[in-house]
Amino acid sequence: VNMHFAFQDYENLFLVLDLLSGGDLRYHIARYKTFTEQQTKFFIACIIIGLEYIHSQNIIHRDIKPENLVADKDGYIHITDFGVAKKNTKDNSSETSGTPGYMAPEVLFSQNHSYTADYFAIGVIGYEFMLGRRPYIGRSRKEIKQVVLNRQAKISVNDLPSGWSIEAIDFINKLLQRKVEKRLGYKGGISELKEHPWMIDVNWEEMLMHKTASPFKPKDGDCNYDKKYCESKEQVSESTIERYKDYMNDEEYASLFNGYTIINYIPKKEMIINEKVNTHSHMN
DSSP states (O other): OOOEEEEEEESSSEEEOOOOSBBBBHHHHHHHHOOOHHHHHHHHHEEEHHHHHHTTTTTOOOSSSGEEEETTSSEEEEEOTTTEEEEEESSTTTTSSSSSGGGGGHHHHEEEEEEEEHHHHHHHHHHHHHHHHOOSSSSSSHHHHHHHHOOOOOOOOOGOOOOOOOOHHHHHHTTTTTGGSTTTTTTTTHHHHHTTTTTTOOHHHHHHHHHHHSSSSTTTOOOOOOOOOOOOTTTHHHHHHHHHHHHHHHHHHGGGGGOOOOOOBBTBBBOEEEEEEESEEEEE
């Protein structure tokens, strides 16, 4: 999820982000319980494309989970919440933040970790979207650690839901490997995930350009996104206009925009955003 602008007043910091109105995958998995193989593959392909860029910037996300995967109106998935993301360093065993149910064993057990920790989380998500439950479940981090110690999670052919392929099982099981040396992506990075037989039919260039139709398109209103907090520039309410005019007539607020170009209110309720001369932006 991209941040386009940031500005602040005396009490708040405002971040202008991509508008993603499709809701997060936690909401959708709770509603539908499972996803189809094609939907899951599409979601994971989106995650892989996002992580490929994130990892190229030497960053480990460390909290890939359905809550942090948000759909746009076309059903493409975007990665958000970099609250525990870290630069990849050799000695990071003390950095053990994350969500226990999706954390790689090396992070859970306070060992040094790298990009493969994010690959493990993809495996957990694939498992959950296929079977409707996570591979390692516990009421606390301690309980989950014990479950991870006790067994290696694995999807068997007998677990395979109707409509799913053997290649999907192989992909997910290889990502869920507790020993990082055995995990898919350990040797060749994210290219190993992209080149796995399950992903062989993904057109990565078309995905990157959003030319592939998503097999899951959020229905209007069927998501945890509340439109009442959003007004389009064509339908700005009278109350918003009055509030804006009050702000601009207040010297304290107006001074916050010093250095910006202010375009005066235009009667046809048009909200205008223009380029500023320097690297910042300004807004009406």
